[in-house]
Amino acid sequence: MTSPLYAVIDLGSNSFHMLITRQLADSVQIVDKIKRKVRLASGLNTDNMLSDEAIERGLECMRFFAERLQDFPKQNIRVVATATLRLAKNRDVFIEQANQILGHNIQLLSGVEEAKTIYKGVAYTSNIQGNKLVFDIGGASTEIIIGENVEPLKAMSLDIGCVTFNQTFFNAGALTLSAFELATAQAKLHINSVISEYQGLTFDVVLGGSGTMQALAEILMHQQKPTLIDYEFLCAIKQQLIACKTIDAISIGGLDGERIPVFASGLAILIALFEVFEVKTLRLSSGALREGLLYDMLPSAKTVDIAALTINSMMVKYHVEQQQSERVTSIAQQLFNGCVDHWPAIVNDDYFVVNAACQLHEIGLLIDFKNQQKHGAYIVNNSQMLGFDQSQKQTLAMLIAQQKSDIDLQYLASQLLPLNTCASLLAIVRLAILLASRRHDKHLPTLTLISDVDSLTLGFEHAWLASHPLIADELRQEVKQFGKLGIKLNVNT
CATH class of the missing domain: 1.10.3210.10 (Hypothetical protein af1432)
Structure with a gap:
């Protein structure tokens, strides 16, 4: 008897992802991962209206995903949307058409729901006891969560992301010290506005798994160094980016070309997080939002090791x-x-x-x-x-x-x-x-x-x-x- 297939689709602000797995008797096996750089957030104007071009990019991706979803039982599918569609005033235009294409309804996650699900994904796919501080930098939002073991204690989502910050601070493509300082200062303003919510909560380890942190880990691996991200490394990478002068000219060993367009803005936000929370080191997690959605859907996932x-x-x-x-x-x-x-x-x-x-x-x-x-x-x-x-x-x-x-x-x-x-x-x-x-x-x-x-x-x-x-x-x-x-x-x- 064939093990059941499960599909999780995450309509992010920067990329759309599809994770396909099947549950075996003694494990969860990843069958496929599909990713498309839709950059939905770049289609938001100052009035938070999505452009027709951005909507069409998203719908085209839905057509790709719909082909694969035909093989799945309805109850084994989760499709969620996050920050950009939360912000977009005309989101119903996209969601209604996407629902028809997929044959499955999209769930619009609130910021807190997204943050809590990200934490579950990190916790389920790691085996670290004690309190964890988790960062996730998306295209239009950044999630900050402190939890104990697999339970989130405080989860928040801020409207700052690598795509939106790229448009605001690096839109002309210039990589200057002043652009980084302005971006980091703005991120710190947002973070400081909620920092009191985390007072009294301690953490033993800091984890993150979004694109910015994965890119930094890939650079460290290219340098044959441990994939432990510290503040000094972030500052060194910032100086390398400034030396490149423009986004088009970025050339750093180990940095994937797909990550280049929003790498500087994501780095500025991460530096702000390090400074406000006084983080010494961050470790890369192997799971986040999609894994959290998956383990919520799998039978008895919460009771297994x-x-x-x-x-x-x-x-x-x-x-x-x-x-x-x-x-x-x-x-x-x-x-x-x-x-x-x-x-x-x-x-x-x-x-x-x-x-x-x-x-x-x-x-x-x-x-x-x-x-x-x-x-x-x-x-x-x-x-x-x-x-x-x-x-x-x-x-x-x-x-x-x-x-x-x-x-x-x-x-x-x-x-x-x-x-x-x-x-x-x-x-x-x-x-x-x-x-x-x-x-x-x-x-x-x-x-x-x-x-x-x-x-x-x-x-x-x-x-x-x-x-x-x-x-x-x-x-x-x-x-x-x-x-x-x-x-x-x-x-x-």
Whole structure:
């Protein structure tokens, strides 16, 4: 029986998107993504009337999408419109025609509804505990949300966006310091008008997934740097844009050509958000509005662990031996629990990626034993892993790539997480894999652990090491590798 298909259409101010998925028994699989740069917001005049040309661009895209929607049950389709159609006084002209073309009614989201749905999309597709501050910069609006786990606590939408700001401050195409300063100042006025609404709410991490932030992450990847966006990087990119002088002349390695027209205006808004909220770093999320709509529509989506489904699906797909993964995971949990209170570089939330690495450490074997670590890391880096943000996915790939043999400290230093955190997590994963290498429950050791700030002492039951001489020898070699990580490994016989 074919799994049901689901379609989510987001009529944004800059682009129209269609996300097509199907729900499998143990995962959500993305079947297709379709995107068209409609730039609807550029068709709004000063009286908030959409031009005939903008309406026709939007309707043409609806005709494209309508062809695909014929294959879906009506109850499996969600079509929503956002900021530009909220603002447009003649929106009914577009919506009525679009409804007829699609054969499905468009839902006009309020700003708060959009913000809350964006937060759900971020929360469902990441696995970060605690309070999250989420930014989403669209074509005609910017959403700001603070939430705890999967529940938004405060959600607001401001009428500032990369398309509308581009028309106001960069319309002539000139990239000047004064244009950036004016755009940033105007954005800060809007943000400061609502900042009191967020007083008393704290956040542990800042996330964003809209086009501006994705473009910045792509630039960082091109530079072979961690995709962690900080204020200094934003200012450096602003200076590069000013040096280009005009939008037509923008040439920055890693910046996709489609993103260029509204990149400067989006950057100005993001700088304002960083300054007002005193943000130090922002991480790229793997979901936003469309994912929030999807998980609201899927049966029982709110009760499932998306990350767990992703891991289980990959284990089945790559024929990972579940029993061996469970052995490695059980030892890793003992090691992590024994170290987390004494190793300052790790916290309880870090076990999420350790657990994933232990379960998926052998996915590369399906390709070939030779270079299986590289194969496994490649699979992770090139897979759509719902439930994992960019940092977690990158760390997972590193743990799989470095699970045995010589440790590459330069590789560890290139991660989003601090080097000492990567070192601590890698130490736990390597030991767990090594101690479970006999691949049988009866050969798992009974461990005693003593950990200190930069050391770990392992104790084994009587004669266990003597009856496992190969593991004992590999532990002696591991002492040298741990030295690279700045951790003293002691083996007490």
